[in-house]
Each structure stands twice: as structure tokens, then as C-alpha cells.
Amino acid sequence: MTSPTKAEDSGSAVALDPELAATSEVAKGAKKLEGRSPGQLMWQRFKRDRTGMFCAGVVIFYFVVALCAPLLTAISGTNPYTLYGQDPTYADQPVLDDFGLPLGYFGGVSADHWFGVEPQYGRDLFAMLVYGMRTSLLMALGVTTLLMLTGIIIGMVGGYFGGRTDYWLGRVTDFFLSFPQQLFFIAFMPVVTAFFVDPREETPTYFRALAILIVLWLLGWMGMARIVRSTVLSLREREFVEAAKVAGASPGRIVRKEILPNIVSPILIQFTYQLPSTILTIAFLSFAGVGFVEPTPDWGRLFAAGAKYAEQDPAFMFFPGVALVIFILCFNLLGDSVRDAFDPKSGR
Amino acid sequence: MSENLTLPAQQGSTDPTPTETLLEVKGLTKHFPIYGGFPIKRKVGAVQAVDGVDLTVGVGESLGLVGESGCGKSTTGRLITRLLAPTAGQITYAGQDITHASRRQLAPVRSEIQMIFQDPYSSLNPRQTVGTIIKSPMEVNGINPEGGREKRVRELLELVGLNPEHYNRFPHEFSGGQRQRIGVARALALNPKLIVADEPVSALDVSIQAQVVNLLQKVQQELGIAFVFIAHDLAIVRHFSQRVAVMYLGKVVEVGDRDSIYNRPRHPYTHALLSAVPEVEISDESESRERIRLAGDVPSPIHPPSGCRFRTRCWKAQDKCATEEPPLVQLSGNRAGHLTACHFPEDPTTEARDEDVVLDPALKALEEDQD
Numbered sequence: 001m002t003s004p005t006k007a008e009d010s011g012s013a014v015a016l017d018p019e020l021a022a023t024s025e026v027a028k029g030a031k032k033l034e035g036r037s038p039g040q041l042m043w044q045r046f047k048r049d050r051t052g053m054f055c056a057g058v059v060i061f062y063f064v065v066a067l068c069a070p071l072l073t074a075i076s077g078t079n080p081y082t083l084y085g086q087d088p089t090y091a092d093q094p095v096l097d098d099f100g101l102p103l104g105y106f107g108g109v110s111a112d113h114w115f116g117v118e119p120q121y122g123r124d125l126f127a128m129l130v131y132g133m134r135t136s137l138l139m140a141l142g143v144t145t146l147l148m149l150t151g152i153i154i155g156m157v158g159g160y161f162g163g164r165t166d167y168w169l170g171r172v173t174d175f176f177l178s179f180p181q182q183l184f185f186i187a188f189m190p191v192v193t194a195f196f197v198d199p200r201e202e203t204p205t206y207f208r209a210l211a212i213l214i215v216l217w218l219l220g221w222m223g224m225a226r227i228v229r230s231t232v233l234s235l236r237e238r239e240f241v242e243a244a245k246v247a248g249a250s251p252g253r254i255v256r257k258e259i260l261p262n263i264v265s266p267i268l269i270q271f272t273y274q275l276p277s278t279i280l281t282i283a284f285l286s287f288a289g290v291g292f293v294e295p296t297p298d299w300g301r302l303f304a305a306g307a308k309y310a311e312q313d314p315a316f317m318f319f320p321g322v323a324l325v326i327f328i329l330c331f332n333l334l335g336d337s338v339r340d341a342f343d344p345k346s347g348r
Numbered sequence: 349m350s351e352n353l354t355l356p357a358q359q360g361s362t363d364p365t366p367t368e369t370l371l372e373v374k375g376l377t378k379h380f381p382i383y384g385g386f387p388i389k390r391k392v393g394a395v396q397a398v399d400g401v402d403l404t405v406g407v408g409e410s411l412g413l414v415g416e417s418g419c420g421k422s423t424t425g426r427l428i429t430r431l432l433a434p435t436a437g438q439i440t441y442a443g444q445d446i447t448h449a450s451r452r453q454l455a456p457v458r459s460e461i462q463m464i465f466q467d468p469y470s471s472l473n474p475r476q477t478v479g480t481i482i483k484s485p486m487e488v489n490g491i492n493p494e495g496g497r498e499k500r501v502r503e504l505l506e507l508v509g510l511n512p513e514h515y516n517r518f519p520h521e522f523s524g525g526q527r528q529r530i531g532v533a534r535a536l537a538l539n540p541k542l543i544v545a546d547e548p549v550s551a552l553d554v555s556i557q558a559q560v561v562n563l564l565q566k567v568q569q570e571l572g573i574a575f576v577f578i579a580h581d582l583a584i585v586r587h588f589s590q591r592v593a594v595m596y597l598g599k600v601v602e603v604g605d606r607d608s609i610y611n612r613p614r615h616p617y618t619h620a621l622l623s624a625v626p627e628v629e630i631s632d633e634s635e636s637r638e639r640i641r642l643a644g645d646v647p648s649p650i651h652p653p654s655g656c657r658f659r660t661r662c663w664k665a666q667d668k669c670a671t672e673e674p675p676l677v678q679l680s681g682n683r684a685g686h687l688t689a690c691h692f693p694e695d696p697t698t699e700a701r702d703e704d705v706v707l708d709p710a711l712k713a714l715e716e717d718q719d
Contacts, residue, residue, distance in 0.1 A: 242431055246431065
């Protein structure tokens, strides 16, 4: 992904040089005809992949929805915290019957409540879903970025310096890999929380988010570190690295300029696999009751609630479920497409 | 191509003594340790890739380094450029000891010693444009040529016979020969005084080899750059180098000016190497050359033979060869600067002898059948 921007950069640098402006115009024209960078080639391959383009659109749509959650709820005129079924302000527009089940069809879908309402409390499902997506997507993005960065740094250091450094970093990676992840997510969350917050007080929401971040980060970076390490290990022996050494380049420069641009593809591909799986993990944590709690809207918590209401109001699970399935599917397909686009041998 | 290339007489090649020493290598040794054992790994041995190599390269002189695969040529080149740290010995560049210099201490010398690599496909970063690749040595060394680095890169591209407009292209758009030219341009970017060329043409098509070798020769003659030219193609070395060093199993067995080595070799191994070069003429009348066929492979550098390292494959080997290591000295009848490490040197000729030396038993049987 860096290559197109880099090519543009060098192009503008050319244009800035008055002496060579004329020749650079020619060079630019020629470049449009034949000189395509690996990044441009990749983009072309990607554009040809209809599935990939469609999924990219869907994924972008989800992120836009998540970011614009307040705007969307302003349009629908609802918010995720108001108990429409219990709040006396809304007594003139009943949404729940005497048993606490939504009035109307399909979980109480109406002009006011587009996706229906939650049984018992009468909260608006549409507002809860878009806000819940916001929580989940931003958390997942944060966690994924953190563990990518950690993995890249640890993998690069191990792969580039090799020897003893690599050995010990490898053992640390093995150590973290040996934890049974799901179990430790559940077990560690209360521990991390209790470590910072007095159990008698209520845990603030931001701290719950932080705890999730820390736990998922500590137990999640190893895959990335291994991938980066192996890639760097093979790149390190290539002759262009030796050429940089002969020129007197510092290890920092070699890593930044020579190695990093070459591991962008595996990093990007890993990212597109990691993000949806992190969303699922966060949803799982909330479902298991160690993630976000009432009243924070969260995707995973909607499933926990949906499971509770499944017998009386199966429609409640419908919208969050469909949304999640579509998102994960599209993101995984997008990951496949990105991988194919980066691999010239994929034949697309 | 060999015959065409080898014909022209080199300038000043008859004068074997170089004007001024640029690089001096003394007793250069590189042992790669082998670790083994469980649970605690210990050093159990060492690959003696280079074991006591002495070389000198004069200012503007081209030294060819030839030898069988695995004899330590490339390792020697990498030691000279300090990509590897020597186990022992001394490397002196322009009077400065760089044997154990750190990266910062090496900085001023770095721009003067450059390297051209064997594989043009892995020696260029696939993610950088040609301009970036050639420019980066200048960036690292903080060199700002007149008119800007980009102008200099375009000049270099022109010098190596590429279109300056290829500046913004990526390596994957070029053929092997063009890529190797880019590698040459990168090595030239810093105005080096010494270039270590590690088999620069062995990965190339034969028709392209000539182009690149001629380019290197042009560069060497016009810019007065000294070369350490590592190759296993004897014809190319003969074409390119003024002096030639023959290596066997981590040691220099014979060194001298080109004509002495090619026409008056003394070491049996040099004889064997030269006789292995295929010839175009097959007529019986023309002066035929000697034929020597060695048997087996180079011995393991982990346990090299005692004494003379070539003795296990030498047809003249005697007891003395196993006990005493022959020093690299000038033998009587050799020109000045022609040094040979052998107890029982051959006659200084490549003419055919009465009987071919065939050490390979299978080949011998075959030949006897034919006779």
C-alpha cells in the first residue's frame, strides 16, 4: 500500500526540480503507459476482483455507520439508553405489552423503532446496534492495531538481529502462545480489572474498555510476531540488504527502508484476518459476561441478551446476527482478495 | 566468446608490479563455527572457509580471484567489504587497518569500497524505484553532488548504458543484464576506489555477460577503479584482470600477473583448472594442450587435509606434502610477483604432455577403452 504514495512522492520531487522538469514530464507520460509500480499493479488486480470491490464497499459502509452512529440515531430519533417501555415520557406510545414483549410484528418493528425494541426494557434495537457496532469496531481496530504493532516490532527485532535475541524472543512468544486463549480471556479480565479498580467500587466503562484492550493485546500479538519474524529472516539474507550494509547504512535505516516495505503485504493480509476475529473475540467476551456490561451498547452483549429472549422474542437476535454475519463474511472475503491482489501468481 | 575476449593485450599488463598498494590482506582467516550437542550447545568445529589468504590490490588494478565452487572466493570478497568479520588476519585499506573497525569507524572507508553482487534478482530491492536504489548510498553517506542527487543518478544510468528516464521504474521491469547494470550504477554512485565484484556475470546470459564485462572494463579503465573480480569463468577473468589469484580450499595456491598464470602456471591445481577450460579448436594438428582430469570433490573445509590442501587430488603428491605446508613463494624461473605454493611445481607450460593425467578411475577406464 505504500508503493503508490511513494511513486507519487518521487513524481512530485521530480516536478520540483526546474532543470529536469521537461524530462520528468516525459518520464511521467511514459510511466502512465508502462511503468507501473508493484502497488499500482496490485490495485489493478484488486479492481478486477468484483467480490473484493463489493466487500470493500460493505466494510467501508459498516465503518461509516459505526462512526456516524450519533447522526443515524438523530435521524431515527432514538437513543440506545432510553427505556421506551418503562419511561413515563413515552407512556403515550406503548412499545411493550403487559408481559414485557414488544408490541407489533417482528420484535416491534415500527416507524419509530426500525429494528424493533428490546423486550422488558423497550430500548431501541437500531440505536443499540449502531452504537454497539461503534463500540465493537473501534475496540477491535484499537486492539488489532496494538497487536499488529507489537508483533511487527518483536518479529522484526527477532528476525533481523537473530541469534540469541531471536532465541529469547522466540521463547517468550512460545510462552504466550501456550496460554489457552479463550479461557484466559475470561479468567484474566476480572484479575486485570481488580488490579486497578477497587472491587467494591463500580468499574468505569472506559476502564472496562482498557482492560479488554490489555488482555486481548497481551494474548494476541504472537501470530503477527511469528509471521514477521519468518519474513524478515528470509529478507535479511537477500543481497540488497548486504548492498545497503556495504553502503554503510545503519540497522535502523535497513529495517525502515529495505525490509519494512517488503513486509507490508503480509502485514496487511494478516490485518484483514485479525480484525474480524478480534470483533468476534470482543463479542465473545461480552457474551460471556466479562466484557462490557449494562448499559453500554455492544454488539456482543446484544447476543447475550438475544439468547436470553430467544424463546419469547426470537426476532431480537435477527438484526444484530445478520449484521455480524455479513460483516465477518465480507471482511474475510476482502482479506482473501487483498491476498490475491498482492500475490502476482494468484492468476486473477 | 572466450577467444575473442582473451585476445587483446592489456595495457601495462607486462609490468607486474603495481604502482601503489590500495588494499593489503594478510593472513585473512574466516572460520564459521559449528554448534552442536544437547542440551547445551557448544562449538564442535569450524568451517574453515578462508584460511590465511594474502593478497594485495594496487591502485586502479584489477585482481581476478578464481577457484572451484566452495573454495572461499566469495567469503574473501565479503571479508574485504567487511560484510563479514574476519576471524584472524589483517585488512589494510590505504594504510588504514579496517580489520575490526566498527560501522562508525568504517564510515569514511565505506564510500570507497563497494560491491557488485552475483544475483541481479535479489540484489535490488523490489519495492524501491531504480532512482531510490542508486540514490540511497549517497543518502547514507551524506553526499550531495553538484546539481542534486537525482541528476547524478541520471548521469550514472547513462554511464552504465541505461536510459536516464528509467529513474522512476521498478526493478521488476528490467531484464537480468539491465538489473546488473543498475547494480553497477549503485556501486559507482559513491565514486569508489575499489569494487569487489562477486561473480558479477555468472547469473547472466552469455550474450549479456560480454556486455556487462565490457561495461565493467570501461568503468575500470576510465574511472581508474581497482577491482577484486571474483569469478569461476577463467576466460572472463583473463579478459578482465591484470593479476590473477587462484584459490583452493580457503588458500591462495598461486598468484601472479595474468600472462604468467595463464601461460606459465606452476601449481598443479592451476594446471588442472586451465586444462578444464573447453576449447573451440578440435583439430589434431594445432598445438594441443595438456589434459588433466581431477577426481572427486574439494575436501570438506571442516576437516581440510594436512600440509598442502591440494595433495588429496594431486598426481604429484608425496609424503612431504602431507607434513609440510608449502609457503607461497616465488619459484625459480617465475617472473617477479608470480608466487606459487607448491613443493613439486609443474613445468611452466600448458602444452600437452606425453600422457594425460586422468585421476578419475571411471574416466580412465573409459579412455583406455577408446585407445
